[in-house]
Amino acid sequence: MIRRQYEKLELIAFMGALCLFFSTIEYLFPKPFPFFRLGLANLPVLVTIKLFPPGYVLLLVLLKVLGHGLINGTLASYVFLFSSAGSFSSAAVMLAAWYLCRDRISLVGVSVFGALASNMVQIMLSVTFIFGRSAWIIAPPFMTLGAASGVAVGLFAARFCEQSRWLAVIRDYYAAP
Amino acid sequence: MRRHRSRPANRLKRHLNASHLFITGAVVLPAYLMQPGLVVRVAQVLLFAALAHLAGKRIMWPYFVLMVASITFFNLLTPIGRVVLSLGPLQITTGALRSGLMKGFTIVGLVFVSLFSVRPDLRLPGKLGGLVARVFFYFERIIEGRKRIEARRLIDSIDDVLLELYTPGQQQSQAVFERVQTTTVGYALMVTLISVNWLLLFV
Structure with missing residues (x-):
């Protein structure tokens, strides 16, 4: 039992490394706005939602934001606050969507909910702490792009869950008694 | 790109x-x-x-x-x-x-x-610090395998790297910090x- 838990934590650390890896390859894709992020780092989180209980998913999100803050050196700045708030709100909404509508929602739906939650929280923070109330005008295009990136990431995650041999090995191992 | x-x-x-x-x-x-x-x-x-x-x-x-x-x-x-x-x-x-x-x-x-x-x-203190160290250990390994990822067979090539780096149940090596x-x-x-x-x- 303890060994199993240790192995799960090891896998969560590996998933955390995958989040960092996906965020480093984001630069390969052109950005329509300088502050916009595609959210590829969310892929391992989406996959983990299907595999492990919520506690492990939230731990993965914590590792993702800490790792990102340490690698990019943003741990002591507003970027970390925005990233943490966006990631945790997104994870909470994705978990809620997954557990409340498990048979009626696909990973694309879960991903879109997560992207919208993350963008909404980040707009609220930027209105409160940085730009002021006038910044609400950026909300509609920002949310639209967020939804589009949520669809793209969700489609990829769904395809990965279907086709990945590695994920099949992981699923079989943890499904075994 | x-x-x-x-x-x-x-x-x-x-x-x-x-x-x-x-x-x-x-x-x-x-x-x-x-x-x-x-x-x-x-x-x-x-x-x-x-x-x-x-x-x-x-x-x-x-x-x-x-x-x-x-x-x-x-x-x-x-x-x-x-x-x-x-x-x-x-x-x-x-x-x-x-x-x-x-x-x-x-x-x-x-x-x-x-x-x-x-x-x-x-280094962050405690168990969380240890887990973050493991994240960096794996991250370096994944970065080493990055060149083998091909856009034409994306999921397959990502799978090859992942299968080589992490198999559940196998003893993983420890992170070393300079x-x-x-x-x-x-x-x-x-x-x-x-x-x-x-x-x-x-x-």
Whole structure:
């Protein structure tokens, strides 16, 4: 039992490394706005939602934001606050969507909910702490792009869950008694 | 697809260990935040940018210029004080301009402080610190395998790398961290940075 838990934590650390890896390859894709992020780092989180209980998913999100803050050196700045708030709100909404509508929602739906939650929280923070109330005008295009990136990431995650041999090995191992 | 520019060398790492560098940033931060003068604050931001560069961080100047400009612009929409210029419907007032610039530079400076004072070998305490170390251990391995990932067979090639790096139930090797000792130059830099920033409060 303890060994199993240790192995799960090891896998969560590996998933955390995958989040960092996906965020480093984001630069390969052109950005329509300088502050916009595609959210590829969310892929391992989406996959983990299907595999492990919520506690492990939230731990993965914590590792993702800490790792990102340490690698990019943003741990002591507003970027970390925005990233943490966006990631945790997104994870909470994705978990809620997954557990409340498990048979009626696909990973694309879960991903879109997560992207919208993350963008909404980040707009609220930027209105409160940085730009002021006038910044609400950026909300509609920002949310639209967020939804589009949520669809793209969700489609990829769904395809990965279907086709990945590695994920099949992981699923079989943890499904075994 | 764009080419990724390589980062400059980390010249601070030769002289300061990660904890000492982090402490320096943490002690400088309150002095920076309490600084009332706009000109001094801009000078501090430039100093932190230079330190971030020495720490091997690539600074995306257009991003930060756009950041200060957009924060200032949104502040100008709420006029405060004397009108210095009218651009159509937009009235530029002294109070809003100063407050916008101050806010913009403060935020950008905070990012630069973080960029120079935080680096991946900073060990966080406890079990969480151990897990973060494992994340970095795997991250380095994944980065090594990155060149084998092909866009044409994306999922298949990602799978090849993942299957090689992580199989459940197998004993994984331990992360090894290089320990850096703070040199005399490093201690001198720490004391100078802290003193200069705190003394600037009384200028």
